[in-house]
Amino acid sequence: MSIHIQTSTEEYDVIIVGSGAGGGMASKVLSEAGLTVAVVEAGADFDPAKEEHRTQLRYPWESPRRGAGTVRPFGDFDAAIGGWDIEGEPYTRGSGSEFDWFRSRMLGGRTNHWGRISLRFGPLDFKRKELDGLGDNWPIGYEDVKPYYDKVDKLIGVFGSKEGINNEPDGFFLPPPKPRLHELYIKRGADKINIPVIPSRLSILTRPVNDERGVCFFCSQCNRACQVYADFSSGTCLVKPAMKKGKVDLYTFAMVRQVTTNDRGEATGVSYISKLDMQEYKLKSRVVVLGASACESARIMLNSKSKTHPQGLGNSSGIVGRYLHDSTGADRMGILPEMMDRDRYNEDGVGGMHVYTPWWLNEKNLDFARGYHIEYWGGMGMPSYGFGGGMDTMRKYVKDEFGNPGPSGGYGEGLKNDIRKFYGSTVGMSGRGESIPQYDNYCEIDNQVVDKYGIPVLKFHYKWTDQELKQAKHMHDTFEEILTNMGAILLGNKPGPENQYGLHKPGRIIHEVGTTRMGDDPNTSVLNQYSQAHDCKNLFVVDGGPFVSQADKNPTWTILALSWRTSEYIIEELKKKNI
Numbered sequence: 001m002s003i004h005i006q007t008s009t010e011e012y013d014v015i016i017v018g019s020g021a022g023g024g025m026a027s028k029v030l031s032e033a034g035l036t037v038a039v040v041e042a043g044a045d046f047d048p049a050k051e052e053h054r055t056q057l058r059y060p061w062e063s064p065r066r067g068a069g070t071v072r073p074f075g076d077f078d079a080a081i082g083g084w085d086i087e088g089e090p091y092t093r094g095s096g097s098e099f100d101w102f103r104s105r106m107l108g109g110r111t112n113h114w115g116r117i118s119l120r121f122g123p124l125d126f127k128r129k130e131l132d133g134l135g136d137n138w139p140i141g142y143e144d145v146k147p148y149y150d151k152v153d154k155l156i157g158v159f160g161s162k163e164g165i166n167n168e169p170d171g172f173f174l175p176p177p178k179p180r181l182h183e184l185y186i187k188r189g190a191d192k193i194n195i196p197v198i199p200s201r202l203s204i205l206t207r208p209v210n211d212e213r214g215v216c217f218f219c220s221q222c223n224r225a226c227q228v229y230a231d232f233s234s235g236t237c238l239v240k241p242a243m244k245k246g247k248v249d250l251y252t253f254a255m256v257r258q259v260t261t262n263d264r265g266e267a268t269g270v271s272y273i274s275k276l277d278m279q280e281y282k283l284k285s286r287v288v289v290l291g292a293s294a295c296e297s298a299r300i301m302l303n304s305k306s307k308t309h310p311q312g313l314g315n316s317s318g319i320v321g322r323y324l325h326d327s328t329g330a331d332r333m334g335i336l337p338e339m340m341d342r343d344r345y346n347e348d349g350v351g352g353m354h355v356y357t358p359w360w361l362n363e364k365n366l367d368f369a370r371g372y373h374i375e376y377w378g379g380m381g382m383p384s385y386g387f388g389g390g391m392d393t394m395r396k397y398v399k400d401e402f403g404n405p406g407p408s409g410g411y412g413e414g415l416k417n418d419i420r421k422f423y424g425s426t427v428g429m430s431g432r433g434e435s436i437p438q439y440d441n442y443c444e445i446d447n448q449v450v451d452k453y454g455i456p457v458l459k460f461h462y463k464w465t466d467q468e469l470k471q472a473k474h475m476h477d478t479f480e481e482i483l484t485n486m487g488a489i490l491l492g493n494k495p496g497p498e499n500q501y502g503l504h505k506p507g508r509i510i511h512e513v514g515t516t517r518m519g520d521d522p523n524t525s526v527l528n529q530y531s532q533a534h535d536c537k538n539l540f541v542v543d544g545g546p547f548v549s550q551a552d553k554n555p556t557w558t559i560l561a562l563s564w565r566t567s568e569y570i571i572e573e574l575k576k577k578n579i
């Protein structure tokens with residue numbers, strides 16, 4: 001079989017691979033500077049305002065399975081086109097390793113259905129090694145990223161409150177929504193044990209920021225993607241506006257195989273497989289920016305071997321794929337008797353929590369390093385199919401006046417009474433924390449397996465250490481303290497060492513970062529402080545790959561800020577003719 005590779009004659013200033021948080025921000029900043037840009041995206045075009053894409057405000061019976069059980073990870077109406085497994089795009093794991101990889105193949109990537117929790121890293125988060133001797137410091141500090149966090153806040157919009165907490169820096173906030181009943185109970189319980197509960201920080205518009213985007217009308221469905229663009233996603237808020245204003249060509253269904261290079265080892269463009277005709281195409285550019293997500297960008301670099309880059313592009317250090325790390329995570333639930341049998345009213349809000357707990361023990365010596373924040377959920381959401389599942393089983397946790405648990409199960413009148421009683425009375429909490437990046441947690445190319453486009457796939461090697469296990473134990477102790485102090489009955493059992501203290505598997509929190517980390521030393525890092533490859537001056541990475549450590553914060557606000565910083569650097573370097 002002969003393979004015909006079609007090469008475009010046009011040369012772009014910049015090719016950006018991937019249109020998620022990192023790629024989307026780069027497309028906006030670079031095109032607004034007058035550069036010609038190609039955004040090469042493996043997934044489909046997507047716009048939640050289009051009737052054929054909209055799942056927001058749909059009734060359960062409008063779903064493909066009319067509301068019956070689904071195999072989709074976050075429900076039938078979740079906006080993700082992708083998931084833990086994508087047909088024809090496998091990945092493998094080393095023996096004894098666990099790692100699950102969530103991918104979305106669509107314009108905007110995973111920002112279409114993410115939680116919109118938009119936290120800045122704090123000053124301590126860039127210099128953790130200085131404090132506990134573990135991992136590495138970033139080559140930059142908070143003061144280097146602050147101006148870009150400020151710009152991201154103002155451009156995209158984030159609500160929150162000024163708290164003056166040193167390592168939880170305040171930003172330019174829109175007004176936050178008020179706490180709901182279950183959130184007031186959480187605050188009351190946490191106050192008793194001196195755990196802070198403050199308004200959450202989510203990139204959802206509670207006030208207008210421009211004429212293109214509407215304001216949140218509290219439907220609680222951000223994971224379905226918002227038809228009035230009141231929640232941030234990269235496709236609707238960055239790439240599409242960039243296409244309207246600047247010279248941006250969007251290539252969809254284009255799966256990048258590798259970055260092409262010349263004899264000097266410089267990037268010359270990319271080659272991709274079109275999912276539409278399975279043919280290979282080449283595009284040329286002066287600069288290549290990878291924003292395909294931390295692991296996928298590492299995969300592209302490792303698959304881009306040449307005479308000058310025999311171990312993969314930008315990988316003379318052997319560090320590409322290394323130091324992969326995800327947030328830690330553990331969860332617990334309770335029922336609050338005071339919220340049982342309560343009046344019904346509309347308690348929907350923004351598509352996420354209205355309050356959260358930032359890490360509060362920086363000053364304490366604990367038996368594990370770093371920390372975690374707590375996300376909260378509960379209350380009365382708009383009922384949908386599957387709602388109330390297992391409510392009858394809650395009876396066993398609620399004792400009668402003689403101290404006996406109520407019998408479980410039931411049909412008809414009994415079941416209706418259970419639902420009336422328990423609906424809206426549950427609360428839950430999730431710790432999301434910082435793990436320590438390890439050299440031995442990594443992804444590499446699996447030479448035995450290719451995807452359906454013929455591209456070699458990734459193999460993951462990952463194990464948690466004692467640090468993360470002890471952190472999960474601490475999370476569960478805290479959850480019990482908060483739940484007990486707010487007057488809740490604990491649901492389920494506290495997990496012990498036999499099940500890793502309830503710590504989720506690596507990858508499950510979907511905050512994977514660190515695979516192309518930045519640093520001053522080309523022997524121990526892949527990129528410099530501007531996310532420019534040490535080995536290839538016109539190659540940049542703008543997703544979570546450059547992270548040296550991940551903080552206890554969700555990563556996307558930092559991906560956006562760093563991508564903006566890198567894009568400004570590219571503009572300056574092009575002007576100076578350095579690249």
Ligand SMILES: Cc1cc2nc3c(=O)[nH]c(=O)nc-3n(C[C@H](O)[C@H](O)[C@H](O)COP(=O)(O)OP(=O)(O)OC[C@H]3O[C@@H](n4cnc5c(N)ncnc54)[C@H](O)[C@@H]3O)c2cc1C
Pocket residue numbers: 017018019020021022023040041042043074102103104105106107108109110111113114115116117118119254255256257291292293294296300510511542543544554555556557559
């Ligand atoms: C359910 C869920 C909830 C989350 N909640 C939060 C949260 O509340 N706060 C937070 O900070 N983070 C959250 N995250 C994580 C957040 O979504 C990611 O950090 C963020 O989207 C990463 O941005 P990115 O640009 O690196 O990659 P992505 O958003 O994954 O985008 C990468 C893009 O590249 C494309 N691509 C991949 N490979 C190729 C290729 N070979 N060729 C061409 N294109 C390619 C993909 O199709 C995709 O569009 C959540 C994620 C999920 C799934």
Ligand code: SF4
Pocket residue numbers: 056204205215216217218219220221222223225226227228230231349350351
């Ligand atoms: S909660 Fe608000 S921002 Fe989210 S989808 Fe509904 S209206 Fe849009």
